[in-house]
Amino acid sequence: MFDRLITLIGNDHYELIKTKKVLLIGIGGVGSYALEALIRNGFNNITIVDYDKIDITNLNRQLITNSHNIGRSKVIEGILRAKSINPDINIDGIENKLNDVNIDEILKRGYDYVIDACDDINVKFALIEKSLHYKYKLISSMGTAKKLDPTKLSITSLDKTFNDPLAKILRKKVRDAHINKKIMVVFSSEVPIDINSLGTMNLVPSVAGLLCVSYIVNDIIKKIK
Numbered sequence: 001m002f003d004r005l006i007t008l009i010g011n012d013h014y015e016l017i018k019t020k021k022v023l024l025i026g027i028g029g030v031g032s033y034a035l036e037a038l039i040r041n042g043f044n045n046i047t048i049v050d051y052d053k054i055d056i057t058n059l060n061r062q063l064i065t066n067s068h069n070i071g072r073s074k075v076i077e078g079i080l081r082a083k084s085i086n087p088d089i090n091i092d093g094i095e096n097k098l099n100d101v102n103i104d105e106i107l108k109r110g111y112d113y114v115i116d117a118c119d120d121i122n123v124k125f126a127l128i129e130k131s132l133h134y135k136y137k138l139i140s141s142m143g144t145a146k147k148l149d150p151t152k153l154s155i156t157s158l159d160k161t162f163n164d165p166l167a168k169i170l171r172k173k174v175r176d177a178h179i180n181k182k183i184m185v186v187f188s189s190e191v192p193i194d195i196n197s198l199g200t201m202n203l204v205p206s207v208a209g210l211l212c213v214s215y216i217v218n219d220i221i222k223k224i225k
Contacts, residue, residue, distance in 0.1 A: 002042050003084065008117045014042050020220060021045045023111040023136070025098065027078045027125070028052070030141045031117030031202060032063035033209030041217060045090050046082070049106065051097035061202035065107050069105045088121040100126035107134045108191040113219075115212045116140035118120050121166065125173045128183055140185045141208045142167040146192035150207040154213050163191050186211045 007012045022043055027035050027050045038046055052074050058065045064077045075093035082091045094106060098118070103126055107114075114136045116127050124140055131138045139155075141164040159176065166186050174183065186208045193199070201224035 004044055007038075007163070009217075009221060016220055017042045017217070018044045019196065020112040020216075021110065022216065023049070023106065023114045024049045025049045025114065025123065026118035027062075027064060028058065028076050028117065028119075029061040029205030030144060030209040030212070031115070032065075032078070032204045033114050033195065034117055034212045035078055035082065035209075036063055037210050037213035039085050039089060041213060044086075044088075047092045047094065047106070047109070047111070048075055049094045049096060049098060050078070051095055061200055063206070073083055077091075085161050093112075098126075100129075103130065105125070107136070110134075111136045113216045114138045115216070117212065121169055121173075122161055125177075128170075128174060128179060129177065132181060137216070137219065139212045140182065141191075141205075141212055142170075142181065142185050142187035144205040144208050145198040145209050146190065146195060147188050147190045147204045148193070148201070149188075149190050150203050152188045152190035153186060153204065153207050153211060154189070155184065155186055155211055158185050161185060161187045163189050165192065184215060186215070189202050 021039060024031055027048050047199050047216050054065050054074055056070050063080050067103055069077050073095055075095045079091050079093050082089050100122055109129055116124055127138055142164045158171055167187055
């Protein structure tokens with residue numbers, strides 16, 4: 001099923017992608033598209049983490065949702081989708097609400113890459129802190145709500161973000177903790193729309209998820225150029 005992928009990147013790169021262990025935290029608007037990209041681009045060792053159930057309000061932007069699986073576990077539905085695409089994939093699911101303490105139980109398993117697609121600022125910061133100890137490469141998605149233009153998304157370092165309230169909070173936490181490590185993120189430079197609730201559509205989070213996986217793929221390919 002990966003013939004065209006191998007034609008593009010070469011068999012050596014494909015074989016390397018297959019060996020990498022990826023942890024995906026959150027499989028909602030951003031994370032569900034990241035999961036899809038991981039599956040369809042040859043990643044064979046994936047762990048997904050999400051404590052939530054599918055709600056009818058998720059249907060407009062979350063790839064794993066449909067009118068028949070409302071109320072079901074996002075993790076279970078994510079695994080079912082992964083195996084429907086690649087029956088041989090090695091995918092593990094953890095249905096747990098993470099915090100800065102229990103996250104160690106997951107991270108100590110050892111991962112090459114971590115995709116942060118969650119919306120919990122404390123978990124995001126914990127992943128940054130713990131990357132110093134566990135030595136995984138982290139790509140973290142910043143805010144995608146209240147935004148309409150996917151062309152404003154880019155991969156950059158946290159210190160270069162702007163027009164993103166979530167990134168602003170995270171930058172301060174990193175500064176206060178005196179963390180000097182370069183933290184790679186996907187962020188949108190678009191000015192958020194001035195509305196009271198966190199309105200969103202799939203145009204921006206979907207592309208953010210793809211960019212997270214693009215960062216990992218390109219990082220792997222660089223290793224054996």
